[in-house]
Amino acid sequence: MYHWALVSNTTIAPLVPRLKQAVKRNGTDCEFFVAEYGDSNKQIFSPGSDLYTFRPDLIVLYLDIQQFKPMFELSVPFETPENRESLIEEVLGEVTGMTKAIRKNTPAALLTNNFPVQPRTVLGIGLDPVYKNTLRHLNQRLYQTLSDLQGSYVFDCDGLWAEVGFEEYDRRFEMIAQFPFGVKMQQALVNEWMRFFRALNGLTRKCIVVDLDNTLWGGILGEDGPDGICMGDTPEGRPFRRFQQALKALSRRGLLLAINSKNNMADVKSVFQQHPDLVLRESDFATMQINWDDKATNLARIARELNIGLQHLVFLDDNPAERAWVRERHPEVLVVELPQDTARYADILSHCETDTLVVTGEDLKRAQMYQEERQRREFQAEAPSFEHFLNNLGLKVGIEPVGSALLERAAQLCQRTNQFNLTTRRHTVEALTQFTRSPLSGVLLMRAQDRFGDYGWSGLAITKVEGTHALIDTFLLSCRVMGKNAEFALIAAVAKWAGDRGCTHINGLYLPTSKNLPCKDFLEQCGLKKITGRAGEPGQAYEAKLADLQIQRTDHLKISMNL
Amino acid sequence: MSNTVERIKNTIASTFEVPMETIGDESSSQTIEKWDSIGQINLVMALEQELGLSFTMDEIVQLKDFASICRVVAGKAPR
Numbered sequence: 039m040y041h042w043a044l045v046s047n048t049t050i051a052p053l054v055p056r057l058k059q060a061v062k063r064n065g066t067d068c069e070f071f072v073a074e075y076g077d078s079n080k081q082i083f084s085p086g087s088d089l090y091t092f093r094p095d096l097i098v099l100y101l102d103i104q105q106f107k108p109m110f111e112l113s114v115p116f117e118t119p120e121n122r123e124s125l126i127e128e129v130l131g132e133v134t135g136m137t138k139a140i141r142k143n144t145p146a147a148l149l150t151n152n153f154p155v156q157p158r159t160v161l162g163i164g165l166d167p168v169y170k171n172t173l174r175h176l177n178q179r180l181y182q183t184l185s186d187l188q189g190s191y192v193f194d195c196d197g198l199w200a201e202v203g204f205e206e207y208d209r210r211f212e213m214i215a216q217f218p219f220g221v222k223m224q225q226a227l228v229n230e231w232m233r234f235f236r237a238l239n240g241l242t243r244k245c246i247v248v249d250l251d252n253t254l255w256g257g258i259l260g261e262d263g264p265d266g267i268c269m270g271d272t273p274e275g276r277p278f279r280r281f282q283q284a285l286k287a288l289s290r291r292g293l294l295l296a297i298n299s300k301n302n303m304a305d306v307k308s309v310f311q312q313h314p315d316l317v318l319r320e321s322d323f324a325t326m327q328i329n330w331d332d333k334a335t336n337l338a339r340i341a342r343e344l345n346i347g348l349q350h351l352v353f354l355d356d357n358p359a360e361r362a363w364v365r366e367r368h369p370e371v372l373v374v375e376l377p378q379d380t381a382r383y384a385d386i387l388s389h390c391e392t393d394t395l396v397v398t399g400e401d402l403k404r405a406q407m408y409q410e411e412r413q414r415r416e417f418q419a420e421a422p423s424f425e426h427f428l429n430n431l432g433l434k435v436g437i438e439p440v441g442s443a444l445l446e447r448a449a450q451l452c453q454r455t456n457q458f459n460l461t462t463r464r465h466t467v468e469a470l471t472q473f474t475r476s477p478l479s480g481v482l483l484m485r486a487q488d489r490f491g492d493y494g495w496s497g498l499a500i501t502k503v504e505g506t507h508a509l510i511d512t513f514l515l516s517c518r519v520m521g522k523n524a525e526f527a528l529i530a531a532v533a534k535w536a537g538d539r540g541c542t543h544i545n546g547l548y549l550p551t552s553k554n555l556p557c558k559d560f561l562e563q564c565g566l567k568k569i570t571g572r573a574g575e576p577g578q579a580y581e582a583k584l585a586d587l588q589i590q591r592t593d594h595l596k597i598s599m600n601l
Numbered sequence: 602m603s604n605t606v607e608r609i610k611n612t613i614a615s616t617f618e619v620p621m622e623t624i625g626d627e628s629s630s631q632t633i634e635k636w637d638s639i640g641q642i643n644l645v646m647a648l649e650q651e652l653g654l655s656f657t658m659d660e661i662v663q664l665k666d667f668a669s670i671c672r673v674v675a676g677k678a679p680r
Contacts, residue, residue, distance in 0.1 A: 049639060049642075051639055052639060052642050052643055052646070209658075210645070210656075210657075210658050210661055211642050211645075213658065214638055214641055214642055214661070215638040215639055215641070215642055217639075217642055221646065221650075
């Protein structure tokens with residue numbers, strides 16, 4: 039059960055029904071807690087408050103500038119520059135006071151708004167710039183301050199207003215209960231929060247699958263020929279050029295690209311090799327399904343080949359019949375309604391649920407990693423046996439406690455890993471920091487590389503000491519290193535870590551989800567025995583004496599531990 | 602008109618989560634617990650969506666009980 043708190047110095051409760059609907063569409067069970075107005079300060083500043091006993095996973099903090107400075111836009115332009123500066127400091131001080139108190143009392147992810155800048159006030163062109171620049175300056179400072187706080191994010195409320203328009207500012211609701219959001223703005227806020235919610239909970243799409251004819255380029259290759267298709271720097275080509283440029287940028291950011299097209303492979307290959315106007319190249323695609331099979335089948339192949347779930351795919355195709363077919367066969371896939379107008383194709387890419395909270399080194403290297411993975415698969419397919427493949431892979435793993443520089447990557451692993459994840463606990467950066475601060479808990483990160491390349495930081499284990507027992511809170515392996523027995527190196531590191539802290543037993547837990555079947559038997563393979571878990575605790579508990587732990591199948595590995 | 606009255610009654614009942622049978626002319630912010638200032642916003646949003654109209658501030662302050670809501674709505678959309 040996900041715990042979502044809404045805290046505001048003004049009215050926020052009318053948004054809850056809309057938020058409930060949105061969360062339900064994502065298939066997540068969620069409980070809500072609301073604190074408004076005067077109550078919000080009490081909830082934020084008392085450590086034992088209802089807000090904290092609610093044990094929130096996510097807190098949305100919505101702050102109205104008018105509550106700090108009434109009639110802000112009508113009074114600020116009359117202040118001296120010095121007074122404006124000190125007003126900024128004052129508001130910043132109040133906000134950071136709140137966010138720091140929240141940070142001290144809960145590891146929940148924190149999402150705070152910036153302040154909306156109205157496009158015009160009654161004071162006119164002579165004074166409006168003073169108001170606007172003061173607020174923009176405040177917003178910049180706010181962004182810096184809140185981004186420095188761990189597990190804290192700012193959502194661009196100002197940008198949302200610009201998008202929906204200030205005619206959505208509901209003066210009536212504002213005058214009744216200081217609730218300025220018209221219906222469109224309410225939905226925009228909920229949608230924006232859901233982007234963070236998805237990114238925090240592994241619900242982000244990882245791969246964009248595109249059709250070719252009239253999607254990636256204009257025209258039909260099979261009919262118009264390589265010279266007849268357009269994607270060049272001309273009016274008819276530019277929509278597709280822009281679309282490709284946007285895809286290229288997303289690929290740089292770590293999103294995978296794939297092709298699903300009814301075409302002849304040889305024709306497409308020659309376009310990729312010879313067409314002068316292509317922005318994307320064959321190497322930009324993690325996989326290509328170019329054949330005459332149905333597109334739903336091809337999507338399943340793409341998911342399998344990339345070792346991700348269908349729920350991680352976005353499918354873009356100009357043909358409504360193909361979209362309807364895929365929707366029917368694979369409801370998990372996000373099938374985007376492409377706009378009628380090709381000029382709008384690229385814009386749709388910002389609505390594909392692909393948000394990540396931060397971009398890590400692994401994100402920037404992902405496209406290359408999947409290239410390496412292709413070579414690895416070819417090598418595996420040619421190997422006479424799985425053992426032969428493993429023994430000749432030259433796999434090296436390194437395991438060490440997480441340092442501050444890698445906390446974001448560690449949190450990202452918690453957020454994104456679904457298959458080999460024993461407990462699927464979505465720890466935030468702040469929660470991970472707390473594990474590292476205590477001498478009785480530790481976070482180990484594993485990186486791996488082999489003859490084909492570097493997998494980056496791709497395994498994580500969190501262990502807590504309770505007396506003579508070491509409890510595995512989290513144990514996960516990124517899908518890209520699955521199937522190489524690297525998990526046995528990580529459990530060996532956990533065992534060593536536990537032994538160094540005087541533990542005699544090791545305890546684990548398997549919490550089944552719809553996706554983590556691949557690690558169901560892992561603890562048993564390591565020699566842990568099923569035991570009855572704690573009362574009320576879901577999942578299957580395991581235990582073994584440290585001495586009885588079976589670290590196996592690691593002969594092919596070169597392991598370095600720096601615990 | 603009776604159809605509109607039913608829709609108003611329905612909207613009040615679902616907004617404030619009370620049984621429809623309990624809504625009468627005298628139902629107001631005094632008799633329904635959830636009908637506070639935030640309830641008023643929820644009610645206005647629900648009525649506007651259900652009836653496809655938009656209230657002015659003048660009208661909203663008159664929406665104090667079931668009877669007055671019916672009166673205001675009738676004044677806006679005479680049928």
